[in-house]
Amino acid sequence: MHHSASNPMDKNQEIITICDLNKWYGDFHVLKNINLTVRKGERIVICGPSGSGKSTLIRCINRLEEFQKGSLVVDGVEMIEDVKNIETIRREVGMVFQHFNLFPHLTILENLCLGPIWVHKKPKAEAEATAMQYLERVQIPDQANKYPGQLSGGQQQRVAIARSLCMHPKIMLFDEPTSALDPEMIKEVLDVMIELAEEGMTMLCVTHEMGFAKKVADRVIFMDVGEIVEQNAPNQFFTNPQVDRTQKFLQQILNH
Amino acid sequence: MIIYVLANILPGLIDWLFISANWIGETQDDCTKEGACWVFVNAWSQQSIYGSYPTDELWRVNLCLALLTAIIVSSYLLDKSLRAKISVPLFLLFPFICILLLDGSYIGLEKISTDFWGGFSLNVLLAAASIIIAFPLGFIWALGRQSHMPFARSVSIVLIEFFRGVPVLALFFMGSVMLPLFFPEGTNVDKLLRVWIVLILFMSGYMAEVYRGGLQAIPHGQYEAADSLGLGYWQKTLLIIFPQVVKISMPNILATFVMLFKNTTFLLIIGIFEMLSTTQTALSNSYWLGGYAAEGYIFVAIVFWTCCFGMSMLAASIERQLDTVKR
Numbered sequence: 001m002h003h004s005a006s007n008p009m010d011k012n013q014e015i016i017t018i019c020d021l022n023k024w025y026g027d028f029h030v031l032k033n034i035n036l037t038v039r040k041g042e043r044i045v046i047c048g049p050s051g052s053g054k055s056t057l058i059r060c061i062n063r064l065e066e067f068q069k070g071s072l073v074v075d076g077v078e079m080i081e082d083v084k085n086i087e088t089i090r091r092e093v094g095m096v097f098q099h100f101n102l103f104p105h106l107t108i109l110e111n112l113c114l115g116p117i118w119v120h121k122k123p124k125a126e127a128e129a130t131a132m133q134y135l136e137r138v139q140i141p142d143q144a145n146k147y148p149g150q151l152s153g154g155q156q157q158r159v160a161i162a163r164s165l166c167m168h169p170k171i172m173l174f175d176e177p178t179s180a181l182d183p184e185m186i187k188e189v190l191d192v193m194i195e196l197a198e199e200g201m202t203m204l205c206v207t208h209e210m211g212f213a214k215k216v217a218d219r220v221i222f223m224d225v226g227e228i229v230e231q232n233a234p235n236q237f238f239t240n241p242q243v244d245r246t247q248k249f250l251q252q253i254l255n256h
Numbered sequence: 257m258i259i260y261v262l263a264n265i266l267p268g269l270i271d272w273l274f275i276s277a278n279w280i281g282e283t284q285d286d287c288t289k290e291g292a293c294w295v296f297v298n299a300w301s302q303q304s305i306y307g308s309y310p311t312d313e314l315w316r317v318n319l320c321l322a323l324l325t326a327i328i329v330s331s332y333l334l335d336k337s338l339r340a341k342i343s344v345p346l347f348l349l350f351p352f353i354c355i356l357l358l359d360g361s362y363i364g365l366e367k368i369s370t371d372f373w374g375g376f377s378l379n380v381l382l383a384a385a386s387i388i389i390a391f392p393l394g395f396i397w398a399l400g401r402q403s404h405m406p407f408a409r410s411v412s413i414v415l416i417e418f419f420r421g422v423p424v425l426a427l428f429f430m431g432s433v434m435l436p437l438f439f440p441e442g443t444n445v446d447k448l449l450r451v452w453i454v455l456i457l458f459m460s461g462y463m464a465e466v467y468r469g470g471l472q473a474i475p476h477g478q479y480e481a482a483d484s485l486g487l488g489y490w491q492k493t494l495l496i497i498f499p500q501v502v503k504i505s506m507p508n509i510l511a512t513f514v515m516l517f518k519n520t521t522f523l524l525i526i527g528i529f530e531m532l533s534t535t536q537t538a539l540s541n542s543y544w545l546g547g548y549a550a551e552g553y554i555f556v557a558i559v560f561w562t563c564c565f566g567m568s569m570l571a572a573s574i575e576r577q578l579d580t581v582k583r
Contacts, residue, residue, distance in 0.1 A: 064480050083488075090486040101481035105499045105578070114495065115485040167485060 013040045021070035032226040043203045045213040048223035058173045062093040094164030098176040100156040102148035109144040134162040154185030174205040296548040297555045300538040307374015307529045320354045351385035370448040374529030383517040386455035394463025419461030432526040466508040470501035503578045510571035
């Protein structure tokens with residue numbers, strides 16, 4: 001696949017560098033002095049209570065949110081106030097949303113081909129072949145000509161993942177990808193994400209699925225009130241949290 | 257109560273409309289029976305449909321009408337990808353094809369001055385030509401109104417509010433009487449062209465507000481999904497937002513179309529011979545004195561109603577086609 005980080009030279013290369021990032025909504029300080037470095041192929045799970053700024057943080061990476069202070073470099077391109085620059089970064093970064101955000105007026109196949117055809121200027125036949133390949137990978141090639149409204153939530157989210165992959169992104173952002181799903185559909189989406197992680201995709205995933213974090217994450221980051229409170233390898237993070245707030249949070253989400 | 261009223265009125269009405277109506281003949285003298293004189297309508301049918309357009313050249317008008325029908329039918333039958341490639345450009349070219357054909361002088365045919373254009377065909381073609389231009393223009397105004405750029409936003413708001421706030425009759429008078437005062441002396445912009453421009457701007461104002469409702473109904477996630485794929489502003493707007501706005505706004509778009517179509521009859525007051533004014537001319541004709549107003553206006557009403565009803569049916573069927581959830 002295109003995403004395998006098999007080249008050992010790549011392994012330690014920094015792909016996202018966030019320095020002293022600060023963001024305000026009016027007077028409300030949403031992100032406070034965030035420093036984060038992500039290496040190529042790294043899989044990061046970000047968790048924390050609601051309102052902690054975790055979604056806002058990953059949405060800054062593809063500029064769905066602006067920030068007021070600090071710097072952000074994605075794959076060697078610095079995020080500055082410039083349309084061309086922002087579009088360059090967005091082409092490298094795929095995103096999967098909580099509410100799927102498929103385009104309801106287009107078929108599944110058209111949803112997948114839109115980016116490759118209009119952004120990468122691929123010929124239609126080539127874009128469709130690639131799209132079918134990814135639909136097979138997320139195991140719903142038979143739904144290609146249906147509309148998003150006819151699919152279940154789990155199927156729609158898998159389509160959304162495939163739509164991002166069709167753009168051959170170097171980084172995938174997941175913003176609570178399973179939070180809007182019925183319990184019986186969470187597994188099918190997580191399976192796709194696990195497979196992707198195993199292929200070496202660089203992933204940043206905001207989720208409360210701690211099983212997923214234990215299984216694939218290289219690093220778990222805990223955020224609260226706009227700060228990165230603690231980050232560690234999953235086994236350390238879950239068995240031996242260093243900070244009180246992390247312990248409390250873990251108790252709350254693991255004990256129910 | 258209602259039944260009682262109907263029972264009293266209906267038999268007489270049916271008798272007048274059909275049973276004792278005069279169907280056959282050519283002149284006033286053939287209308288001998290008690291009922292409606294449809295001979296009047298029949299005798300004036302060419303006038304009321306084509307105005308004073310020369311009889312030998314009527315094929316041009318018919319060709320325009322046929323072309324319009326063909327484009328509508330084809331856009332309905334073609335599948336989605338062909339529709340964008342064939343029907344949309346044809347629609348946008350249609351007003352200009354009509355001008356070339358009807359005027360004739362640009363393509364080597366006999367020139368027919370716009371003074372001779374008229375009748376119901378003018379209502380239809382003028383409405384269609386205005387709608388076709390106003391459809392995208394209104395969307396641009398609606399986008400302008402939402403824009404973060406102060407200049408684009410204020411210009412759009414002024415345009416939209418002006419053309420929505422001023423009565424259409426006043427706009428027609430401005431177009432026909434006031435506008436020429438601002439042109440440099442000696443320039444003569446055709447009256448029908450001025451009217452067309454007024455109709456486009458008026459319609460765009462209304463369409464912009466219809467679209468605004470649709471734009472507000474698009475979930476923010478659609479913009480974010482398009483952004484995250486790296487689509488540019490116009491790609492996002494045209495490929496993702498516009499189709500969904502049109503779909504959501506379909507009932508209101510149709511209502512606006514019907515309104516504009518009916519408003520074309522107001523053109524009679526500035527001396528354009530659309531269907532209603534040809535009917536009035538016919539009523540004051542010296543060979544047809546004796547009050548055939550009822551027949552004349554009923555005919556106009558039936559023709560307009562049939563067309564508007566047809567548009568409703570078409571829109572309902574488009575809505576069904578656009579419904580991507582239930583299909």
